[in-house]
Amino acid sequence: MKPYLLQTLKEIAKLGAIKNKIEVSSEELAEKIETSQQTASRYLLELDKKGFITRKLGIKKQIIKITNIGEEFLKKEYIDYQRIFELSDKIFFKGKIVSGIGEGRYYTEQNGYIDQFKEKLGFIPYPGTLNVEIEYIEKNKLRLLKNHDTITIQEFKTKNRSFGGVSCFKAEINGTSGAIVLPLRSHYSNILEFISPDFLRQKLDLKDEDIVEIVIFLN
């Protein structure tokens, strides 16, 4: 949706046009959005054509109501703002399922990790990690993790080699609980590794390239 249409739709909503029909003239609306009568008229035509509002032209003014489609758009916008200002204990990501190189499985089968996962996260992960590729730009959100306490999995050694520490956050993927694991000593990558007691590819019917939503819980 074009930004100016969204702003216009919001102004109409502020007048109560979600719950009630309202009566406006293009001139009055023009004043509200600080533009000309002609432009306001054009906006109303566009909003109507796109199905965001319904209109009935009277002799004077027009009777307008926001449609369900229009309301949905505004709600999405509202959720964006809620996430910006309120839900600062949650971070939302959209990402794409990708295949790792099987490393995840190797690590999640180490008893040194398993014992700590059980103790600190409360579950034994299904072997392997579900890798979710996020957009490069979204990595910025991971900075928010820095300000919060992490669940830290300590490094340990086996007779063959040593395993580094890992930092975890409780998380959900498409509504299913688990955790995100981040290597302690490395930069954030644009792959999020998700662990869970369940075999998620099966449980959630996920294939490579599928789009998923991840919520990371802080605290």
Next chain:
Amino acid sequence: MKPYLLQTLKEIAKLGAIKNKIEVSSEELAEKIETSQQTASRYLLELDKKGFITRKLGIKKQIIKITNIGEEFLKKEYIDYQRIFELSDKIFFKGKIVSGIGEGRYYTEQNGYIDQFKEKLGFIPYPGTLNVEIEYIEKNKLRLLKNHDTITIQEFKTKNRSFGGVSCFKAEINGTSGAIVLPLRSHYSNILEFISPDFLRQKLDLKDEDIVEIVIFLN
């Protein structure tokens, strides 16, 4: 603020740029807002020039943070959405103080009204009503009153004449409590009549033409 700048600022905020500095390239941002790299670059320059963000150009990408001014703009926007979706038990008006023709005083001095005001609103109004002119278009919000229970002041008769019923809603003007009175049998006008135990023009230092905010409480 131009709608497209606001939308851009919101996208930047969604990446966490209110709390943290974030690292973005104009190309990445362009993808987010579905435009070209050049346009994203221009938007960033505009946002910077207007003081909504600070930027530091690296060799790669740019480090961006939203300023207090930028945050305030987004918060205002957020409040708009809250009022649309959440605060459906409050209606907000901006209006302008105007002088009536002294009618308000005559009515508010009738014992038939006074007794009921005291009983149903809990106060005896200072003689007279404070008249607030709202924009014509804002009258639409008054429709929302229809869906809610009103405090009804019954009609009554004196030996000389009869006085019509009035519908009231608890309200605040610039934070001071009182009530809005609406004649029962008439169309909504674009003048809101506010009553209060206090002499509001003095208490709030109001003169004609002053802009005030009124909140009407439903329920």
Next chain:
DNA sequence: ATTACTAGTAAGCGAGTAT
């Protein structure tokens, strides 16, 4: 790599005005 300038094109705007 990335930013942002230039310049040509497209989209948006609003005065005038028909309806």
Next chain:
DNA sequence: TATACTCGCTTACTAGTAA
């Protein structure tokens, strides 16, 4: 009264490209 069309003007857009 209104709405909304035309049309000349302005703003916004992006391909190309310099820095």
